[in-house]
Amino acid sequence: MAPQLCCNPGMPAAARTLPAADGAVESAAPAFSPLYQQIKGLLTRSLTLGEWKAGEALPSEPELAQRFKVSQGTVRKALDALTAEGLLVRRQGKGTFVATHAEAQVQYRFLRLMPERGLREAMQRRFIDFRRLRASAEVARALELKAGDPVLQVRRLLLSEGRPVVLDDIWLSARLFKGLTAERLQAYRGPMYGLFESEFGVQMIRAEERIRAVAAGADEAALLGIGEGGPLLQVERRAFTYADRPVELRLGLYQTDAHYYRNELS
Amino acid sequence: MAPQLCCNPGMPAAARTLPAADGAVESAAPAFSPLYQQIKGLLTRSLTLGEWKAGEALPSEPELAQRFKVSQGTVRKALDALTAEGLLVRRQGKGTFVATHAEAQVQYRFLRLMPERGLREAMQRRFIDFRRLRASAEVARALELKAGDPVLQVRRLLLSEGRPVVLDDIWLSARLFKGLTAERLQAYRGPMYGLFESEFGVQMIRAEERIRAVAAGADEAALLGIGEGGPLLQVERRAFTYADRPVELRLGLYQTDAHYYRNELS
DNA sequence: AAGTGGTCTAGACCACCTG
DNA sequence: AGGTGGTCTAGACCACTTA
Numbered sequence: 302m303a304p305q306l307c308c309n310p311g312m313p314a315a316a317r318t319l320p321a322a323d324g325a326v327e328s329a330a331p332a333f334s335p336l337y338q339q340i341k342g343l344l345t346r347s348l349t350l351g352e353w354k355a356g357e358a359l360p361s362e363p364e365l366a367q368r369f370k371v372s373q374g375t376v377r378k379a380l381d382a383l384t385a386e387g388l389l390v391r392r393q394g395k396g397t398f399v400a401t402h403a404e405a406q407v408q409y410r411f412l413r414l415m416p417e418r419g420l421r422e423a424m425q426r427r428f429i430d431f432r433r434l435r436a437s438a439e440v441a442r443a444l445e446l447k448a449g450d451p452v453l454q455v456r457r458l459l460l461s462e463g464r465p466v467v468l469d470d471i472w473l474s475a476r477l478f479k480g481l482t483a484e485r486l487q488a489y490r491g492p493m494y495g496l497f498e499s500e501f502g503v504q505m506i507r508a509e510e511r512i513r514a515v516a517a518g519a520d521e522a523a524l525l526g527i528g529e530g531g532p533l534l535q536v537e538r539r540a541f542t543y544a545d546r547p548v549e550l551r552l553g554l555y556q557t558d559a560h561y562y563r564n565e566l567s
Numbered sequence: 568m569a570p571q572l573c574c575n576p577g578m579p580a581a582a583r584t585l586p587a588a589d590g591a592v593e594s595a596a597p598a599f600s601p602l603y604q605q606i607k608g609l610l611t612r613s614l615t616l617g618e619w620k621a622g623e624a625l626p627s628e629p630e631l632a633q634r635f636k637v638s639q640g641t642v643r644k645a646l647d648a649l650t651a652e653g654l655l656v657r658r659q660g661k662g663t664f665v666a667t668h669a670e671a672q673v674q675y676r677f678l679r680l681m682p683e684r685g686l687r688e689a690m691q692r693r694f695i696d697f698r699r700l701r702a703s704a705e706v707a708r709a710l711e712l713k714a715g716d717p718v719l720q721v722r723r724l725l726l727s728e729g730r731p732v733v734l735d736d737i738w739l740s741a742r743l744f745k746g747l748t749a750e751r752l753q754a755y756r757g758p759m760y761g762l763f764e765s766e767f768g769v770q771m772i773r774a775e776e777r778i779r780a781v782a783a784g785a786d787e788a789a790l791l792g793i794g795e796g797g798p799l800l801q802v803e804r805r806a807f808t809y810a811d812r813p814v815e816l817r818l819g820l821y822q823t824d825a826h827y828y829r830n831e832l833s
Numbered sequence: 834a835a836g837t838g839g840t841c842t843a844g845a846c847c848a849c850c851t852g
Numbered sequence: 853a854g855g856t857g858g859t860c861t862a863g864a865c866c867a868c869t870t871a
Contacts (some may be wrong), residue, residue: 336859362838363837372860386833387833391837392838394837395836395837396837510830512800512830514798515798563778564776566676627856641841643858646857659848659857660848660849660850661851661855661856
């Protein structure tokens with residue numbers, strides 16, 4: 302066990318660094334940062350390593366405090382920060398849990414498309430294409446792979462009341478999602494990101510989107526049931542897992558006659 | 568002075584309500600909520616009433632603690648919450664300040680348009696039209712006015728390197744922005760929301776946007792220098808001030824050949 | 834009854850800013 | 853030197869959940 306150098310209250314943050322865990326290499330938590338930031342880093346590392354999987358409970362606050370040799374208040378501050386970032390969910394009286402895409406409450410965490418009238422409906426999915434190919438330069442850059450690395454490409458439609466609304470092209474690293482097939486995608490009930498976390502242990506934490514208006518090409522127009530050249534919302538998404546590692550590239554075309562993309566600014 | 572009923576640590580939140588300020592009607596803070604929530608409500612009320620204006624400093628934490636008869640930690644929690652919502656800005660060693668749209672750092676808080684290459688540039692403005700008219704049913708509903716109430720309508724272009732990129736139509740309550748003229752809009756340097764807060768005391772706190780892809784009409788195409796029927800990003804924004812009061816309706820058309828709308832999901 | 838997270842307090846010391 | 857917000861601790865009690 303590493304010696305406990307200093308644990309007095311109010312010790313300068315710079316002088317107080319967490320003792321290394323038994324034999325583990327210390328790398329995740331940058332030294333010279335507030336204690337709760339270091340705790341946050343260690344918790345993130347454990348999440349990355351899969352110590353607690355999506356939907357599972359973390360140890361209680363007193364347990365974590367003992368484990369990290371800090372006060373419960375400091376652990377709480379780290380947990381609150383991770384909760385604010387959407388990585389954890391806290392439930393009074395029950396515990397602290399790893400956020401998941403597979404729950405009714407937070408289902409479609411990343412879906413911003415809303416019907417022009419009425420509440421958000423569940424959409425039907427229709428898979429059009431599934432293929433294994435080599436990453437183009439563009440896809441490789443987006444997923445931080447090498448050009449030519451194997452990738453999976455999925456093309457699918459989302460339909461609302463039988464009408465096509467979204468056409469998605471999705472690229473994934475074949476190495477990361479080894480064993481993913483069209484059949485498994487078809488069979489899975491619920492959002493795709495739920496499958497990713499339960500079957501492949503890949504948690505989608507955050508995403509960046511770039512939105513443009515484009516004119517529909519012939520193929521796209523046919524699939525979406527609109528005229529060629531009609532206006533479509535193009536949504537280019539890069540989704541990231543822990544440690545800001547990009548794991549999905551998605552190019553969506555949204556038909557916005559009866560739906561709109563909702564956003565909040567603050 | 569109202570009697571101080573109870574101030575013991577750990578007192579149930581429900582049983583502990585803040586004493587009413589001298590003669591003031593208690594309404595902002597819902598009773599039966601945590602103390603820091605009540606403090607937050609009182610602070611928001613003071614912001615609404617203009618006790619501290621945009622960019623000004625609030626009293627220090629110890630002062631506020633004394634004023635509300637709670638501990639500094641509780642005040643801190645309320646301030647942290649308001650900071651997270653973007654209403655306040657904290658600066659170590661200096662104080663806590665009312666967030667403003669007129670600062671270099673947070674300029675264009677609400678502008679999500681980014682150039683396809685390069686960093687965010689300052690755009691040129693060109694005012695096309697300014698008129699005083701009566702609210703249509705639609706505008707009245709969005710601004711929570713009565714149909715027929717006087718409103719101001721502004722039409723303007725934003726240009727990047729001389730090329731038109733954004734065409735905005737903006738509706739404002741004439742009562743709230745009494746005295747706003749085309750000349751004052753022209754003369755003001757910096758973002759429009761900076762003018763609103765400094766000249767009219769109206770702080771834009773948050774906004775909701777609905778985004779769609781549309782085909783350019785003849786007028787719009789001419790103003791934006793594109794072909795009629797070309798795809799445009801339509802951004803419908805409702806901006807709110809304190810107490811979730813809508814004060815601006817804005818209909819923007821974005822030309823997304825060389826720019827995109829950036830968004831973060833988490 | 835026991836365990837969980839949530840609130841509130843009090844006090845210490847730190848880092849930063851201004852005079 | 854004296855003020856500001858930022859971090860850390862310790863302890864008390866509350867509300868919610870489960871058994």
